[in-house]
Amino acid sequence: MQGEIQEIEAEIARFCAKREWDQFHSNKDLAAAIAIEVAELQEAFLWDRVATIEKIKEELADVFIYAFRMAERNGLDVMKIVREKLAVNAAKYPVEKCRGSASKYTNLNEGVYDGR
Ligand SMILES: [Mg+2]
Known part of the structure; x- marks a missing residue:
């Protein structure tokens, strides 16, 4: 599991580096991005909507991507x-x-x- 987390963090880092997005990934902006993706996940259930599993997967993955990115950028295990x-x-x-x-x-x- 630990190795897999490091692998996905490295994959996310490569994805961002290729696009020269490191410059945008301050702790402040990553924290905001996590909160925004959580809000998108919440929106899927707003007004008693029935969220599809595809929507849940999409937004939850966004949350994890930014969370793993923030952990990696801060050297956190x-x-x-x-x-x-x-x-x-x-x-x-x-x-x-x-x-x-x-x-x-x-x-x-x-x-x-x-x-x-
Ligand atoms: Mg999203």
Whole structure:
């Protein structure tokens, strides 16, 4: 998996280098591009639309492309940072406190109404 992620990051980097797009890929613009692609994914479901799997694949791939690009440009190991964040989330959301609950971690204590 790690090797495959590095391969796809390299493929994306080659794709961008051929087009001389490195100059446009600042963290600010990559973060904006990720947010825009997420919005396009959300748009597919707007007003109770039924998104096709093709549309979901297209927009999700755009999100991943920019996310992998941002990770690669910052020298970040995707597998490592995801595992590190999962560990942080596991501490925030202990199974015994959050099973079956969509509450934010700050509202997991008994008796705290979270607005739902
Ligand atoms: Mg898109």
